[in-house]
Amino acid sequence: MMSLAARLAGIACALAIALPALADELQDAAKLLKAGQHRQALERVNKALAAKPRDPQARFLKGLILTEQGNSKEAIEIFTKLTQDYPELPEPYNNLAVIYASQGQYDRARAALEQSIRTHPSYATAYENLGDVYAKLASQAYDKALQIDSSNTAAKNKLSLTRELVGRPGPAAVVAAAPKEAPKEAAKPEPEKTKPAPAADASAEVLKAVNGWAEAWSKKDADGYLAYYAKEFKTPGGEARDAWEKTRRARIAAPKSIAVGVESPKVTMTGADRATVTFRQSYRSDVLKSNSRKTLVMVRTDGRWQIVEEKSG
Numbered sequence: 111m112m113s114l115a116a117r118l119a120g121i122a123c124a125l126a127i128a129l130p131a132l133a134d135e136l137q138d139a140a141k142l143l144k145a146g147q148h149r150q151a152l153e154r155v156n157k158a159l160a161a162k163p164r165d166p167q168a169r170f171l172k173g174l175i176l177t178e179q180g181n182s183k184e185a186i187e188i189f190t191k192l193t194q195d196y197p198e199l200p201e202p203y204n205n206l207a208v209i210y211a212s213q214g215q216y217d218r219a220r221a222a223l224e225q226s227i228r229t230h231p232s233y234a235t236a237y238e239n240l241g242d243v244y245a246k247l248a249s250q251a252y253d254k255a256l257q258i259d260s261s262n263t264a265a266k267n268k269l270s271l272t273r274e275l276v277g278r279p280g281p282a283a284v285v286a287a288a289p290k291e292a293p294k295e296a297a298k299p300e301p302e303k304t305k306p307a308p309a310a311d312a313s314a315e316v317l318k319a320v321n322g323w324a325e326a327w328s329k330k331d332a333d334g335y336l337a338y339y340a341k342e343f344k345t346p347g348g349e350a351r352d353a354w355e356k357t358r359r360a361r362i363a364a365p366k367s368i369a370v371g372v373e374s375p376k377v378t379m380t381g382a383d384r385a386t387v388t389f390r391q392s393y394r395s396d397v398l399k400s401n402s403r404k405t406l407v408m409v410r411t412d413g414r415w416q417i418v419e420e421k422s423g
Contacts, residue, residue: 136168137396143175151175166196173205182209193225200230207239211246219243232346234402234422313377316385316408319415323406324370324391332359340409340416365395383410391422 135158142151152175158168173188186209192202203226210219220243226236248268255265319338326334336355345354362368371392378386384407391404407419 136171139171139175140398143171143178148175148179152179164195166192166199170202173202177205177209182213185209198229200226200233200236203229204233204236204239207236207243211239211243216243216247216250220247232349232422235400238402312379312382312385312410315410316377316379316387316415317375319408320372320375320387320389320406323417324372327362327370328368330362330365330368332362335362338417340411340418342409342418343416344419346420365398367396369394384408385415 135154139151139154139158142148142154152172155168155172155175158165159172162168169188169192173185173192176182176185176188186206189202189206189209192199193206196202203222207219207222207226210216210222220240223236223240223243226233227240230236252265252268255262259265323335323338326338336358343351345351369392371394373390373392375387375389378388380386387406387408389404391402393400393402402422405419405421406417408415409418410416
């Protein structure tokens with residue numbers, strides 16, 4: 111399990127959107143944080159804040175460092191102030207939820223995550239974390255039911271299932287760690303009785319398109335990346351296509367470097383010109399990284415495979 115600060119940093123990739131590029135002090139501080147040199151990282155961040163006290167990235171990074179140091183009180187103050195100054199950013203709400211959950215304050219964690227989702231309806235990390243918080247709250251409720259009636263078999267079974275999902279109680283496990291449940295494998299495509307070769311070729315073409323999509327993203331080629339999305343692509347939350355593309359371009363342009371990996375892909379042909387691809391998506395920029403489950407629904411139009419639906423988590 112990665113450290114809490116590493117998890118917080120990994121989910122903060124979107125923070126760079128529409129914000130100034132990291133100053134040298136912040137780049138150095140982020141590297142020091144990843145190396146576990148918290149005191150030195152804090153010194154660099156404080157130096158940046160002395161020059162720009164309201165800089166959101168410096169404040170956010172300071173919150174990460176303080177969280178890793180166990181200084182939850184100051185970290186909460188920083189993230190709370192960020193939600194007030196930048197209410198459009200989902201990450202500070204999410205990180206508040208991580209801290210609240212580590213303190214056992216699951217109702218406050220739930221409220222923070224729901225606000226994060228209202229701010230950014232397609233923020234998959236917040237949905238996953240909210241599911242973990244709900245599972246923990248359910249576990250507490252089933253445990254209470256058993257304290258009242260120890261013979262309640264249904265409550266025993268449900269308690270066992272929820273504990274298996276989120277793991278035994280721990281400071282960071284509820285929100286900061288991935289669920290313990292193993293990811294379900296995508297259903298295998300029905301073998302084509304008369305034409306097995308074309309089906310195999312189609313799967314290979316789909317996978318080639320997915321790898322091309324990841325490669326364009328890694329090259330920070332926004333035009334190439336967006337070309338992999340079909341005209342009928344379902345944008346998150348029904349957002350206007352122009353607004354969605356503008357946001358994606360900003361996210362691609364913000365980091366100095368990006369590396370996107372497609373791990374363990376599984377292609378399911380759901381029709382001659384339609385397929386579903388599930389995989390683990392690894393994202394790494396110059397200072398941040400994350401790893402999540404991804405599902406792409408693809409269609410073939412004019413001989414080219416494009417994305418019509420994208421799901422995370």
